[in-house]
Every structure is written in structure tokens, then in C-alpha cells.
Amino acid sequence: MALYKNTMKSFSLSNIRERFPIFSQHPGLVYLxxxxxxxxxxxxxxxxxxxxHKQNATVHRGVYELSATASxxxxxxxxxxxxxxxxxxxxxxxFTKxxxxxxxxxxxxxxRRKLRPGDNVVVSIMEHHANFIPWQMLCREVGAELRIIPISGNGDLDLGALEPLLDNRTRLVAITHISNLLGTFNPIEEVIALAHAKGVPVxxxxxxxxxxxxxxxTQVDCDFLAFSGHKxxxxxxxxxxxTRQELKADIHPYTYGGGIVQNVMLDVTDFKPYPYNLDAGTPNIPGVIGLSAAIDFTRDLDRKACVEHVQGLSHLCRNELKRINGVKVLGEPLKTGGIVSFYIDDIHPHDVASFLxxxxxxVRAGVHCAQPLLDHLDVAATVRASFSIYNTKEEVEHLVHAVKELIKFWR
Ligand SMILES: Cc1ncc(COP(=O)(O)O)c(C=O)c1O
Incomplete structure (x- = not known):
């Protein structure tokens, strides 16, 4: 399958794998x-x-050439x-961490500056702790309510339950695009439309x-969006x-220090506007340079083909695992990203991961920073296989075979 947009380059799946040096260091690695x-x-x-090697200098503070180039x-x-x-x-x-x-x-x-006692924040039950605890802590601190959008039996967001949760005291909806446990692909456009109809940012x-x-x-019309370079x-x-243009002025410095100021007086400091008010201290310059190169790589990909490839692998994995006696696969969402969570009766997920x-x-084993969801599903922990563009059908088959072998060995 050609995963690159530019077919002149004729990169295929195996070419893509070659672009990731880890696989030449570990030729047998099945990275899931x-x-x-x-x-x-x-x-x-x-x-x-x-x-x-060649450009090292800090940004925004030097007038010399190296610093200007880095900036x-x-x-x-x-x-x-x-x-x-x-x-x-x-x-x-x-730029953040x-x-x-x-x-x-x-x-x-x-x-924090807007939330008042009696207000509420809405999240879903499938949030990663990173998109759950900050809101839970803030609501507890202020005396606000954390409201939870439930999921249906197959692991899809219960969109019908969202509207009744929104009222004139809702100050934010925070929701994941793809669940890191079930792989559920959330209908964020619908969530945003419902929230915006009540004037609530998302x-x-x-x-x-x-x-x-x-x-x-711009098209989905969200107010904030967060992602990480390393994923x-x-x-x-x-x-x-x-951050949406209209809300930028409401974002205040997060940490204080050099680099974010316009004028520092003895009694008060004037700060630069967003996003420069978030860059206190020396920023992660090589991180930004690396992110830039990673985006160049991604932009060259035929992302539609990549998504089909990754979703194809997770469907195959899900279907094959489900056929094994004693294996339970979590959720059956209508639309999924490349994530499959499962457990095996009587074998702890950590033992499964060690065996694999x-x-x-x-693979990863544990609660995957999604404890509210696991508690809701009444599951203690799972094994999670998650796929990317360099994974193959053979790797899925290898995983499925290894799970079968483990069950034979264990019983
Ligand atoms: C859905 C989701 N949100 C947030 C995070 C946190 O990302 P990071 O650790 O890069 O800050 C993760 C990490 O696994 C995640 O899967």
C-alpha cells in the first residue's frame, strides 16, 4: 500500500518502516x-x-546570527x-510540554478565573486522566460540579446524554477525540455544535x-485543542x-519568569499576549525543531490511506482476538482509531504483557490512565495493542498467535 501522497517517491509500507531507525536496531520488534x-x-x-551540532543557540534573546536563525x-x-x-x-x-x-x-x-461555585464542567467517562483530573481538581477547589457524559454499551459516546448536561452554568466541555482505551472515535463536530448552541466553549x-x-x-470550530509531539x-x-482567536486574551501566564514580559516594574509586570505569555524561561527549542520535522513527514503522508491502514489493523486484531476462547475485547465502537484493549480470563494483564x-x-498493560472508564466497565486492567503506520498484518497475526500460545501454556 502506498502511504505517501507523492507517489513519485513510491514509498510503501516497507519504505515507511525504514524511516524509523528503531526497527533496524531491533529487527524483530513488534511495537504495539x-x-x-x-x-x-x-x-x-x-x-x-x-x-x-550546528545551530545551537537560544531564541528571542540574542541579536547574533545563530540566535536569530534559531528564533x-x-x-x-x-x-x-x-x-x-x-x-x-x-x-x-x-508550545507546551x-x-x-x-x-x-x-x-x-x-x-480558574471564570469558574464560580455552582458552575459546571462537562467531560466524558472515557477521558484520559490528563483530561479528567485537572477539571476534577478545579471543580473541587471552586465548588463547581464535574458532569460526566456516559457511553453506550458498545463504547460509543452517548451523545443524547450530552444536551441535558449543558445549562447556563456550564463553563466548558472537555472531550477526547479518540479514547486511549477503547479506541472510540468521538463525533466532536456534534459535541461542539451542541455546546456552542448553549454558548459553551469546547x-x-x-x-x-x-x-x-x-x-x-477552523472547520470543526473547537475553542481549544491539545496534542503531543511524541505521539x-x-x-x-x-x-x-x-486557542481560538477570541479566547486568547483570557489565557493568562501559567508560570512566571523571563521571556513573557513587556515591562517589569517594582510593583507590577506587564505580560506579552498569548501565546508568548506561556513561554516563561528558555523554551524547548530542539523539541520545536523536531516537531517541525515530524510535521513535515506527516504532511507528506497520504493520511487517508494511513488511517485506513491503521484502522484495518485494529479491526483485524479486534476480530481475531474476539474469536479466541477466554479473551474479552473491550467495546465495539462504531468508528475506532488504532487501539484494541483486551484481557484474558484468569491471567493478569501484566503477565500477558511479560509473556508477549x-x-x-x-504492548501496554494496566489502567492506561483511564481509571474512571475501567471502573465504569468493571474491569481492573487490560492489555492494550495500539497501531501505527509502520505496523503490519503479519504483526497482528503474530500477536494473535502469541495470545493463543499463552492460553495453551497457562491452562
Ligand atoms: C487521550 C490522551 N490524552 C492525554 C494524554 C496525555 O499525553 P501526554 O502524556 O503526552 O501529555 C494521553 C497519553 O496517553 C492520551 O492518550
Missing amino acids: DNAATTQRVDTMIEAMDTFY QSFEACRTKVADFIGATSPGNIA GTTESINIVASSFL LIDAAQSGALYPMDV AFGPFGIGVLY DEDHIA
Whole structure:
């Protein structure tokens, strides 16, 4: 399958795999933990290496050439990210440490000043802790209510339950685009339309969709969007917060220090506007350079073909696992990303993951930072297989075979 837009390059699945150096270091590796972090693409590693070898300087503070070049590359990435997600201006894009920090910024620097006792915030039961705890903590602190959108039996968002949760005291809806446990692909356009009809802003947690699922923030009309570089073939420690133009002035500095100020007087400080008011201290410059290279790589992909490939693998995995006696696969969402969670009767998920590791299959076991959802499903923990563009049908078959072998061995 050609996964690149530019067919002149005639890159296929195997060519794509070659772009990820980890696989030449570990030829037998079956990497199925992409929901935790993807592997790194070669051009991203090279870009960061080149920065450190040849361009190393900090940004925005030096007038010398190296610093000016670093500043240009840094700001060019802001423009690139804006373009990548359909934002109208680079001024909507703030660099953060990752999705978690982006969400915490919206909680602390936006909502904390607006939320009053008796107000409410709406999230879904399928949120990652990163998009759950900040709202829970804020609501507890202020005396506001955290309202939860339930899911249907198959793991889809219960959209019909959202409208009654929204009222004139709702201050924000925060929802994941793709569930990191069930793989459920949420109908965010509908969620946004319902919330906006009541004048409520919406934050989209795009941690699981940022890499491959084309997102146009202007078209979907969200107010905030968060994603992480490391889940999108980019570096650790860098993420993005998109904020709608009209709400930028309501985002206040998150941490204080150098780089975010206009004027510091003895009694008061004037801050730069968003997004520059979030860059206190020296920013993660190589992270931004690496993110830029990762976005270049992703933009060259035929993302429709990539999504079909990844969804095809997860369907195959889900269907094959379901056929095995003693294996329970969580959820049957109508539309899924490349994530499959399962457990095996009487075998702890950590034992399953250790057994699979002996076969060089890397999967995650545990609660996946989604404890409210697991509690709701009355499941203690699961094994999660998550797929990306470099995974193959043979790898799914390898996983399924290993699970069958484990059950034979265990019983
Ligand atoms: C849906 C979702 N939201 C948020 C996060 C947090 O991302 P990060 O650890 O990069 O901040 C994750 C990470 O797994 C996730 O899956």
C-alpha cells in the first residue's frame, strides 16, 4: 500500500518502516504501544541532531546570527503547526510540554478565573486522566460540579446524554477525540455544535488523533485543542495548545519568569499576549525543531490511506482476538482509531504483557490512565495493542498467535 501522497517517491509500507531507525536496531520488534508513544522518524532525529551540532543557540534573546536563525526556525514551526491544524494564525499556537500541560494551562490559566461555585464542567467517562483530573481538581477547589457524559454499551459516546448536561452554568466541555482505551472515535463536530448552541466553549484532547487524523480547527470550530509531539513521530517534551482567536486574551501566564514580559516594574509586570505569555524561561527549542520535522513527514503522508491502514489493523486484531476462547475485547465502537484493549480470563494483564515481551511484542498493560472508564466497565486492567503506520498484518497475526500460545501454556 502506498502511504505517501507523492507517489513519485513510491514509498510503501516497507519504505515507511525504514524511516524509523528503531526497527533496524531491533529487527524483530513488534511495537504495539503507539498510543503511549510512537516511534521517531529519521528526519526528526536528524533535525534535532543538526540543531545541536550546528545551530545551537537560544531564541528571542540574542541579536547574533545563530540566535536569530534559531528564533526564525522556532517561529516558523508555529506557522507550520497553525497550517497543519487549520488555525487562522500562528498566534493561536502555544508550545507546551505536551497534551497534559496544554490541558492544565486551560484549567489554570483560563477556567480558574471564570469558574464560580455552582458552575459546571462537562467531560466524558472515557477521558484520559490528563483530561479528567485537572477539571476534577478545579471543580473541587471552586465548588463547581464535574458532569460526566456516559457511553453506550458498545463504547460509543452517548451523545443524547450530552444536551441535558449543558445549562447556563456550564463553563466548558472537555472531550477526547479518540479514547486511549477503547479506541472510540468521538463525533466532536456534534459535541461542539451542541455546546456552542448553549454558548459553551469546547476543548478537544487530540493526543490520540494528532498524528494521523487530519484536523481542521477552523472547520470543526473547537475553542481549544491539545496534542503531543511524541505521539506524532516527534520528540518527547513538546506539545501544542491551540486557542481560538477570541479566547486568547483570557489565557493568562501559567508560570512566571523571563521571556513573557513587556515591562517589569517594582510593583507590577506587564505580560506579552498569548501565546508568548506561556513561554516563561528558555523554551524547548530542539523539541520545536523536531516537531517541525515530524510535521513535515506527516504532511507528506497520504493520511487517508494511513488511517485506513491503521484502522484495518485494529479491526483485524479486534476480530481475531474476539474469536479466541477466554479473551474479552473491550467495546465495539462504531468508528475506532488504532487501539484494541483486551484481557484474558484468569491471567493478569501484566503477565500477558511479560509473556508477549518474550516474543518481542511490546504492548501496554494496566489502567492506561483511564481509571474512571475501567471502573465504569468493571474491569481492573487490560492489555492494550495500539497501531501505527509502520505496523503490519503479519504483526497482528503474530500477536494473535502469541495470545493463543499463552492460553495453551497457562491452562
Ligand atoms: C487521550 C490522551 N490524552 C492525554 C494524554 C496525555 O499525553 P501526554 O502524556 O503526552 O501529555 C494521553 C497519553 O496517553 C492520551 O492518550
